[in-house]
Amino acid sequence: MSNASDLSLTRVKAGGSTIIRYMEVVKRYGDFTALSGVSLDVYAGEVVCLIGPSGSGKSTLLRCTNGLETIDGGDIEFEGSRLARDERGLRAMRQRMGMVFQNFELFPHLTAEQNVAEGPRTVQRSGTAEARRRALAMLDKVGLADKAASFPSALSGGQQQRVAIARALAMEPDVMLFDEPTSALDPETIGEVLGVMKALADEGMTMVVVTHEMSFARRVGDWVAVFDAGRIVEEGPPAQIFDRPATARTRDFLSHLGWNG
Amino acid sequence: MTFDWSVVWQHRDALAGGTATTFLLTFATMAIAVPCGLLVAALRLNGPAPVRAIATAYVELFRNLPLILVVYWAYYVLPILTGLGLPALATGLAALSLNVTAYNSETFRAGINSIRRGQVEAAMALGMSRAQALRRVVAPQALRRITPVLASTWVSLFKDTSLVSVIAVTELAYVSMQIRAQTFRVLEMLTAMAAIYWLLGYPQAKLVDWIQRRYAVTE
Numbered sequence: 515m516s517n518a519s520d521l522s523l524t525r526v527k528a529g530g531s532t533i534i535r536y537m538e539v540v541k542r543y544g545d546f547t548a549l550s551g552v553s554l555d556v557y558a559g560e561v562v563c564l565i566g567p568s569g570s571g572k573s574t575l576l577r578c579t580n581g582l583e584t585i586d587g588g589d590i591e592f593e594g595s596r597l598a599r600d601e602r603g604l605r606a607m608r609q610r611m612g613m614v615f616q617n618f619e620l621f622p623h624l625t626a627e628q629n630v631a632e633g634p635r636t637v638q639r640s641g642t643a644e645a646r647r648r649a650l651a652m653l654d655k656v657g658l659a660d661k662a663a664s665f666p667s668a669l670s671g672g673q674q675q676r677v678a679i680a681r682a683l684a685m686e687p688d689v690m691l692f693d694e695p696t697s698a699l700d701p702e703t704i705g706e707v708l709g710v711m712k713a714l715a716d717e718g719m720t721m722v723v724v725t726h727e728m729s730f731a732r733r734v735g736d737w738v739a740v741f742d743a744g745r746i747v748e749e750g751p752p753a754q755i756f757d758r759p760a761t762a763r764t765r766d767f768l769s770h771l772g773w774n775g
Numbered sequence: 776m777t778f779d780w781s782v783v784w785q786h787r788d789a790l791a792g793g794t795a796t797t798f799l800l801t802f803a804t805m806a807i808a809v810p811c812g813l814l815v816a817a818l819r820l821n822g823p824a825p826v827r828a829i830a831t832a833y834v835e836l837f838r839n840l841p842l843i844l845v846v847y848w849a850y851y852v853l854p855i856l857t858g859l860g861l862p863a864l865a866t867g868l869a870a871l872s873l874n875v876t877a878y879n880s881e882t883f884r885a886g887i888n889s890i891r892r893g894q895v896e897a898a899m900a901l902g903m904s905r906a907q908a909l910r911r912v913v914a915p916q917a918l919r920r921i922t923p924v925l926a927s928t929w930v931s932l933f934k935d936t937s938l939v940s941v942i943a944v945t946e947l948a949y950v951s952m953q954i955r956a957q958t959f960r961v962l963e964m965l966t967a968m969a970a971i972y973w974l975l976g977y978p979q980a981k982l983v984d985w986i987q988r989r990y991a992v993t994e
Contacts, residue, residue, distance in 0.1 A: 582896055601904065609902035619897035623915045633901040636911050678897075685901060 530558035540587030548574040550744040561721045563731035566741030572724045612682030616694040618674040620666040627662040652680035672703025692723040782960045783967040793950030800936040804871040812879025837877035846870040850942040867939030886917035923987040
């Protein structure tokens with residue numbers, strides 16, 4: 515296997531350090547097993563996309579990453595150490611992981627700028643002036659410097675999600691977790707959010723993205739994991755997953771979405 | 776039939792004193808029932824199971840008893856239970872506070888519960904502690920939803936203080952009834968009493984309307 519096209523089938527950034535390592539992660543809700551032994555590595559600078567049908571466990575895995583859900587088995591390592599189980603340790607780790615939610619979850623009583631400054635101000639105690647400076651810089655980065663004084667209710671869905679990305683970035687995280695960031699958006703505003711995410715990926719940000727946007731996973735993703743019924747049924751570079759899927763499950767899923775390469 | 780409205784003016788000092796006591800009861804009851812209501816709500820939301828059960832029982836008991844019954848109960852039964860002979864004003868205040876605390880705790884509980892779970896998760900994902908999330912994210916939003924309800928409770932309470940007249944607390948209703956009994960000027964005194972309550976209550980109700988518009992939540 516030495517011809518050039520096979521380069522797209524290797525894990526280019528696997529040489530870097532492992533940022534997140536999921537090891538046989540199990541999560542149950544009562545009788546329902548949401549994750550039945552999921553293992554996956556995320557390397558520094560990689561964009562790892564989690565795809566698969568609804569309810570297959572992708573979002574659950576993402577929420578276990580920063581301890582919003584506790585795991586019932588296996589282990590998760592973040593930057594070389596086991597994910598903390600105590601509040602204090604968990605809080606320290608969460609500060610290094612930014613999270614973006616499907617429903618934005620901006621704080622409605624705060625302006626865009628205050629939303630972004632909230633983390634630095636309350637959690638990092640960086641001082642009001644520094645928090646403000648960082649907030650404006652982050653809003654500028656997502657192209658919303660002119661909306662600093664706007665309340666979330668005055669912003670479009672796409673704008674709200676960009677503010678939410680700025681809010682997570684203001685903590686200067688080592689990794690960004692995206693939980694279906696465009697699923698609640700009107701089609702015409704999806705592009706602006708994906709654009710910001712693409713720019714972030716180009717800067718070398720490590721990202722784990724739960725998404726139904728196959729073209730984003732195809733173009734921006736470095737590695738794609740396909741979920742089904744609480745397991746990863748296939749993982750690989752986008753070229754493999756989308757062009758030469760190895761499992762029937764992956765083919766089924768992609769054909770249901772109308773994906774044809 | 777002749778009317779003698781001068782009776783109202785003659786007793787202006789007594790009526791003013793009664794009005795002052797009515798305001799005092801309203802302020803004092805709220806001053807007790809807001810922090811206590813918050814405490815009861817916190818116990819119902821976060822307390823261990825037995826404490827939750829007791830707090831719930833308290834709320835459901837006092838929310839569903841007629842206030843006048845609670846007033847009588849505080850007057851006759853509380854001294855027997857506690858061995859304390861409280862003055863009428865303190866007894867009335869206790870009865871009102873028991874009732875309004877129960878209402879306020881429900882208001883607080885509903886206000887806090889109305890904030891989406893995702894808001895707390897977003898705060899925690901930033902690295903906030905639960906206490907910080909409550910203080911910085913949940914409380915400010917809940918307060919906006921709670922304020923109009925507390926304002927309505929205030930207006931109801933202002934009128935309901937008249938119920939403690941049955942245990943001879945010298946607030947506006949009691950004073951008016953006393954003057955009526957002494958002068959036999961029934962129509963004049965009832966009308967005067969109605970006028971005073973209305974003139975004082977109406978601006979408060981208008982203020983509540985304004986607060987409700989002012990704090991309307993837009994998401």
